Amino acid sequence: xxxxxxxxxxxxxxxxxxxxxxxxxxxxxxxxxxxxxxxxxxxxxxxxxxxxxxxxxxxxxxxxxxxxxxxxxxxxxxxxxxxxxxxxxxxxxxxxxxxxxxxxxxxxxxxxxxxxxxxxxxxxxxxxxxxxxxxxxxxxxxxxxxxxxxxxxxxxxxxxxxxxxxxxxxxxxxxxxxxxxxxxxxxxxxxxxxxxxxxxxxxxxxxxxxxxx
Amino acid sequence: xxxxxxxxxxxxxxxxxxxxxxxxxxxxxxxxxxxxxxxxxxxxxxxxxxxxxxxxxxxxxxxxxxxxxxxxxxxxxxxxxxxxxxxxxxxxxxxxxxxxxxxxxxxxxxxxxxxxxxxxxxxxxxxxxxxxxxxxxxxxxxx
Numbered sequence: 512x513x514x515x516x517x518x519x520x521x522x523x524x525x526x527x528x529x530x531x532x533x534x535x536x537x538x539x540x541x542x543x544x545x546x547x548x549x550x551x552x553x554x555x556x557x558x559x560x561x562x563x564x565x566x567x568x569x570x571x572x573x574x575x576x577x578x579x580x581x582x583x584x585x586x587x588x589x590x591x592x593x594x595x596x597x598x599x600x601x602x603x604x605x606x607x608x609x610x611x612x613x614x615x616x617x618x619x620x621x622x623x624x625x626x627x628x629x630x631x632x633x634x635x636x637x638x639x640x641x642x643x644x645x646x647x648x649x650x651x652x653x654x655x656x657x658x659x660x661x662x663x664x665x666x667x668x669x670x671x672x673x674x675x676x677x678x679x680x681x682x683x684x685x686x687x688x689x690x691x692x693x694x695x696x697x698x699x700x701x702x703x704x705x706x707x708x709x710x711x712x713x714x715x716x717x718x719x720x721x722x723x724x
Numbered sequence: 725x726x727x728x729x730x731x732x733x734x735x736x737x738x739x740x741x742x743x744x745x746x747x748x749x750x751x752x753x754x755x756x757x758x759x760x761x762x763x764x765x766x767x768x769x770x771x772x773x774x775x776x777x778x779x780x781x782x783x784x785x786x787x788x789x790x791x792x793x794x795x796x797x798x799x800x801x802x803x804x805x806x807x808x809x810x811x812x813x814x815x816x817x818x819x820x821x822x823x824x825x826x827x828x829x830x831x832x833x834x835x836x837x838x839x840x841x842x843x844x845x846x847x848x849x850x851x852x853x854x855x856x857x858x859x860x861x862x863x864x865x866x867x
Contacts, residue, residue, distance in 0.1 A: 604797060604799075604809075604810060605756060605810050605811075605812075606811075606812060607796045607797070607810075607811035607812060608796055609751075609811075609812060647812075648751075650749070651748045651749050651750050652750045652751065653749070653750075653751065654750075654751035654753065654812050655753040655754070656753070656754055657753070657754055694754070696754050697754045697755070697756070698754060698755040698756065698813070698853075698854060698855045699755075699756040699758065699810070699854065699855060700756070700758035700760070700808070700810070700854050700855065700856045701854060702808070703756075703758070703810060707756070
């Protein structure tokens, strides 16, 4: 037989817990609503398809990608990105030995969505279109090849800090992606055309994303 | 009015400098030149496996026997005697030399007269819309 005052203690604890839970839900709802800005910096490794000009000619270094994503509440978001990567030019039969190094510059737009799968982890698929420039040399001996790109990827984010209302959240990002590249404006003989104009890429990146509510 | 004039002059100078810088650009972006041809013998049969040197660095100090100092590409003709050399398109300085290796020499049409030499001067001024300079059949002879 429990003492009667214990029933009051249980009741009080129940009320407190219920109130706290409702507060938590309210905070969660409040946090999930509204406009969010999610800038990120990723270090990127990409590997172009073998048996294509991009895959056979360039030895890629580690690159970077800066993203600025925007989303409202839990709807899919939109982002813009810029990236850069250096490369060594391997022996080839197209660039006539004029260049030893190249710089890859890309920029584009993407759509993405964030699916939470736990308190800290979320899956973030994305799809984007963009433009990539392969820049050899410097002015006045600069030579540029332009490619259009489309890409898709699957990212995982892990929250390392933040989560209270009004605070910044920090997330680690791990992403793998696949993309296609088309240099439709490149003028070259018909025999080498598809080899030079078309390629695909696999990419992997690690980085850090900040969510601003 | 005075300010307007100075501003206009500055703009004209800036645009002139930009135009000059663009005009000085050495390479044409998004463009490759391709030089193709077939090496044939005196009977018109293709010569496979013949070594060709594609270069811009040619030494004429020995006028009777000029030689390349260095090579952009050194390749063999294929089974059909064909060759294909590709290079980024250049605004200027788009001349190359095609050197043929001994014991062959090329028979070149020099203003209607046949001339025997171990090289051919080629340039990309007569390329088609694909950037291809088709050199056609080049006759190689053994002197």
